[in-house]
Amino acid sequence: MLKGHRTWEFENKPVILGTAAVGGPFEAQGKIADDFDFLHADLWAEQDSYEKAQTVLFEESCNKAIEKAGVRKEDIQFILAGDLINQLTPSTFACRTLGMPYLGLFGACSTSMEGLALSAFLVNGKGAKYVLTGSSSHNAANEKQFRYPTEYGGQKPPTAQWTVTGAGSAVVASVGEGPQITSATIGRVVDMGLTDPFNMGGAMAPAAVDTIEAHLRDRQIDASYYDLIVTGDLGRIGYTVARDLLEKHGVSLSEQHFQDCGLLIYKDDQPVLAGGSGSGCSAVVVYGHLLNRMKKGEFKKMLVVATGALLSPLSFQQKESIPCIAHAVSIEYGGGS
Amino acid sequence: MANKKNKKLTPVQQEYQKFQSEREAKRPVFKNCVKAFFVGGFICLIGQFISSFYIYFFDFTERSAGNPTVATLIFISMLLTGLGVYDRIGQFAGAGSAVPVTGFGNSVVSACIEHRTEGFVLGVGGNMFKLAGSVILFGVFSAFVIATVKTILIQWGGL
Numbered sequence: 001m002l003k004g005h006r007t008w009e010f011e012n013k014p015v016i017l018g019t020a021a022v023g024g025p026f027e028a029q030g031k032i033a034d035d036f037d038f039l040h041a042d043l044w045a046e047q048d049s050y051e052k053a054q055t056v057l058f059e060e061s062c063n064k065a066i067e068k069a070g071v072r073k074e075d076i077q078f079i080l081a082g083d084l085i086n087q088l089t090p091s092t093f094a095c096r097t098l099g100m101p102y103l104g105l106f107g108a109c110s111t112s113m114e115g116l117a118l119s120a121f122l123v124n125g126k127g128a129k130y131v132l133t134g135s136s137s138h139n140a141a142n143e144k145q146f147r148y149p150t151e152y153g154g155q156k157p158p159t160a161q162w163t164v165t166g167a168g169s170a171v172v173a174s175v176g177e178g179p180q181i182t183s184a185t186i187g188r189v190v191d192m193g194l195t196d197p198f199n200m201g202g203a204m205a206p207a208a209v210d211t212i213e214a215h216l217r218d219r220q221i222d223a224s225y226y227d228l229i230v231t232g233d234l235g236r237i238g239y240t241v242a243r244d245l246l247e248k249h250g251v252s253l254s255e256q257h258f259q260d261c262g263l264l265i266y267k268d269d270q271p272v273l274a275g276g277s278g279s280g281c282s283a284v285v286v287y288g289h290l291l292n293r294m295k296k297g298e299f300k301k302m303l304v305v306a307t308g309a310l311l312s313p314l315s316f317q318q319k320e321s322i323p324c325i326a327h328a329v330s331i332e333y334g335g336g337s
Numbered sequence: 338m339a340n341k342k343n344k345k346l347t348p349v350q351q352e353y354q355k356f357q358s359e360r361e362a363k364r365p366v367f368k369n370c371v372k373a374f375f376v377g378g379f380i381c382l383i384g385q386f387i388s389s390f391y392i393y394f395f396d397f398t399e400r401s402a403g404n405p406t407v408a409t410l411i412f413i414s415m416l417l418t419g420l421g422v423y424d425r426i427g428q429f430a431g432a433g434s435a436v437p438v439t440g441f442g443n444s445v446v447s448a449c450i451e452h453r454t455e456g457f458v459l460g461v462g463g464n465m466f467k468l469a470g471s472v473i474l475f476g477v478f479s480a481f482v483i484a485t486v487k488t489i490l491i492q493w494g495g496l
Contacts, residue, residue, distance in 0.1 A: 051454075193347075194357070
């Protein structure tokens with residue numbers, strides 16, 4: 001189970017039985033639109049507030065994931081979910097409808113992998129047979145909480161990122177066919193003293209590097225063990241910094257080998273500045289795009305390192321720096337094990 | 338200043354921040370200034386047209402045309418905010434569209450739109466001036482200070 005200092009190896013190989021990704025209108029114009037199960041043409045998702053819309057996105061992704069996993073709703077024992085809104089209301093309200101035993105998680109944008117790691121841990125330790133996990137974010141709802149009003153004409157710097165409107169969910173099961181979760185590394189809170197909330201990538205990069213190195217050290221493997229190492233939402237700046245930092249520490253990764261969900265989701269001509277972010281970002285890219293590619297056989301071993309910036313609007317105003325975290329989960333499919 | 342800020346950081350943090358800032362995309366300050374200059378100037382040009390319009394077609398003097406001109410400009414910026422255009426202009430123009438009175442209108446209306454879902458009293462009313470409020474507060478206060486200084490100098494200083 002525990003391998004090294006902070007890595008779990010799952011000997012019972014929990015399986016990702018079914019996943020779903022739901023997106024908004026801006027994601028529909030993006031690079032990976034085909035990998036979504038649903039795309040909403042309207043940010044409101046037919047609701048009367050953006051927060052309700054986010055709840056609906058998450059609910060839809062949960063229901064679709066259960067459907068695709070081929071299980072019944074009653075079979076799901078626990079749901080582990082979280083988002084970026086105060087008191088996790090979108091996740092909680094969605095779980096009110098879903099009616100499953102629920103554990104709320106907060107790891108900012110790293111919540112998706114925090115949830116997947118814990119779900120795998122539960123299933124591996126026979127604490128559950130089926131666990132549902134997921135994460136969501138909504139551009140307008142999250143910007144409202146963390147930044148200026150969406151229609152405010154302030155100029156964002158080139159380091160700013162665009163919050164993804166979307167939700168991704170996965171059903172983790174003890175038996176079945178599908179990609180297997182082989183290990184997970186829990187991140188430390190890393191704070192390099194950066195204070196600019198418009199440069200989250202730069203703040204989060206050291207956390208990602210820390211977790212990747214810890215994962216490789218704990219499992220005593222080389223980075224080349226994985227066909228793909230993908231970070232959550234570092235964006236252009238954070239991605240470059242993380243790659244150079246790894247290089248400096250003696251882990252050299254090519255652009256093919258090391259990618260970022262925040263850069264995979266949108267087209268280059270979309271006005272997202274440094275790339276996508278938000279707790280839905282890694283969830284939709286991993287549970288939609290990347291697992292689809294994995295099932296097609298494009299790669300067999302993948303390490304997902306979801307990164308989160310653990311700031312609040314209040315801590316920023318009180319001139320606190322931005323603590324960050326990253327959780328890593330390794331997923332393998334068709335490896336013959 | 339920068340040194341003072343850095344003193345609190347550990348050597349590792351300082352080293353990383355240097356490493357990070359070398360890779361950070363910088364704001365294109367000069368380009369932004371040029372854009373701000375032209376867009377801001379263009380907004381003022383429109384203002385001048387409106388002002389002349391009021392003087393020419395209505396019974397306004399150069400002095401009294403100021404108020405309806407400002408009102409018209411704010412109305413236009415509110416309309417553009419509601420249509421979702423002003424934030425795009427803002428991303429392009431930066432200070433060019435933020436500094437003129439249109440930016441002020443935008444900051445008020447964008448906050449109203451944002452918080453409409455929390456109702457008229459706590460939402461729209463409570464958040465309307467969350468961006469513009471401090472501008473009004475410190476604007477009025479600094480006007481008061483300047484006026485006081487002026488009064489003291491003229492009344493008692495005999496200038």
